[in-house]
Structures are given as C-alpha cells and as structure tokens.
Amino acid sequence: MSKPPPAEDVAAFRERFSEAVTEVREALGEVSCSVDPAYIVEVCGFLRDDPRFQFNLLSDLCGVDLGIDQEPRFEVVYNLNSLTKLHRLRLKVQLPGDEPTIPTVTTVWKTANWHERETFDMFGIIFEGHPDLRRILMPEEFQWHPLRKDYPVRGYDDF
C-alpha cells in the first residue's frame, strides 16, 4: 500500500521550495502540492533524485479544465510514485485560460512524453521543450481540443 511521504519530509520539501510550493493539502491520506509552473522541472527533478523521496515513476500526468469562466482555467496534475519507498505524491499546477504553457518534464521522466502529448491533444496545453508535441489520440487534421469545456460533446459537423 502506497502512502504519502513522512510529514517531516514533506515539511522539509516545502521549506526548500518555499517560493515554488504555494500550498500543501492533505486529504483522505493523500498529499497534494500546488506548484508554481515556472519551477515545475526543478521541483520534479528534486523529488526524483532526493534520497528521502525517490519518486522514480511518474504514474500519470493529466489536465483539468476548471471551467471557461475560471481563471486560472487549466490545471496540470502530476501523480508521482516511488517504487523504492512506496510513496505517492500529487503535484498540481494552475495555468491561465489564454495560451496555457508549461515546461515539459520529459527531461525528468521519459514517460511524460506521451502523457504530455495526450494532455496537449485533449486540452491544448503547450508543453515547452517537448521533443515531439503532436496529437496522440485525435486525427492529425483535427483542429480542436475536445476535453475543453467549451467543446460540444458531439463535436462539430465538419468532423
């Protein structure tokens, strides 16, 4: 059973990235950290390499559309897993509705490649520095991002 890292380690992590980690929430035995998008690569690299955390697996990376009238509108969620420590941690990054852009974490975990392509395909979130940011699920000629709240469920007639 995976647990969150010990509370003192999370506190030390928050101390070290005091300007990057804006909020730490614990609910239902899970810890979620809100992170400033500018620091995401640095924070992820630290969590992977630090011996207290060893988050060697990016379980999932996905997007959230919080609503067209929300600002910040988009969220990118990183679910980290440590196979050596059996720990889990969730990072959340909020992005503006207009041209949401965030640095890629493919340099930290290679598995982020396809996850970021899917998040780009579904939400139109741009991952800067991604080696191959193409659509992965929808056809290449598709023009929209279907999981955005303003996209109709049935799509448009011309597709």
Next chain:
Amino acid sequence: MGIENKIVNSLPEVLTTRLDWVVNWARKSSIWPATFGLACCAIEMMAITAPRHDVARFGAETFRASPRQADLMIVAGRVSKKMGPVLRRIYDQMPEPKWVIAMGVCASVGGIFDNYAILQGVDKIVPVDVYVPGCPPRPEGLIYSIMKLQQKIQTESIRNRPDSPIVLDEPALVGKEA
C-alpha cells in the same frame, strides 16, 4: 418440356439448374470473414468460432487476418473517426464479392457513444448488408445474422450485385452523383 427434359431422360446423372443459384450457393456456403474486432463485440465474435457455438456449422469459420482472402467484414465494435479511413481501406482491399455485417449497436448507429470521437454508424463509410442489434449481441445473434446474410446472398445475381462498386461505374448513376 424443353431441353432439360430431354437431358434428364437421356442422361439421368445430369442435373440442370440456374447458374446464379449454383454460384450463390457456393458463395454463401463458404463465407470467409475478415477479423475486424474493434471492441467488446469482438469477444462475442470470437466465441462464435469456439466449440459451444461453432459457426463452422454454417460454413463461415475461416477467419482471415488478410482482407485479400476475406469476403465478409464483421465490424465488431465502435468505429472511431480516426479508424474510419483505415476500415474503408481494408474494405477496399477485399475482393468482390464482399459483404458487411455491422455487429452491435455501436457499429450500427454509434450506440451509447454519441460523441465527437465515434462514427455514428459504419454505414456512413461502407455499405452494410446486415445490422445486428445488441450490446453486445449474443453469439446466437451473430450466427443468425450470418444465416440472414446467406439468405440474402442466395437472392443475388452474379450479373448485378446491388452493393457492388461496379454498379456505381454505370454512366447514369455516375452522372446522378455528380
């Protein structure tokens, strides 16, 4: 009356019949389906070849992975719009004569997937001969659709198949289309 009576009387080992009937009988008795499993319906499609249901009783057990060797496409599952051109290409690669069964509500009309990603019925891209309702249809349902298709094949003519692309090449129809 006529020549067949003379033949029957003088050559009792000879049978006479219509060419259409013989050709259709041969075609319907040896349908080779192409495997086109796209979703959960494919599990039921596989079940018809297994011993309990045994579609070999109806001569349609030889599933082929190559469309070049198949004459029936069982579209088993929902067709995404990205899969649409692929499905059409595989259909075009099948030699004539060929038939299509839309298995289940998804392949027939889109089913529960009334959304941007799923084709609302495979008949938008290929001509369908038999629609099988169900989600998924039971193997008996699919076997029944094959029997229905066999009845349909028996009524066809080798000169003019209704769904054949050859018909579309006739000048009158092409002119209407343009």
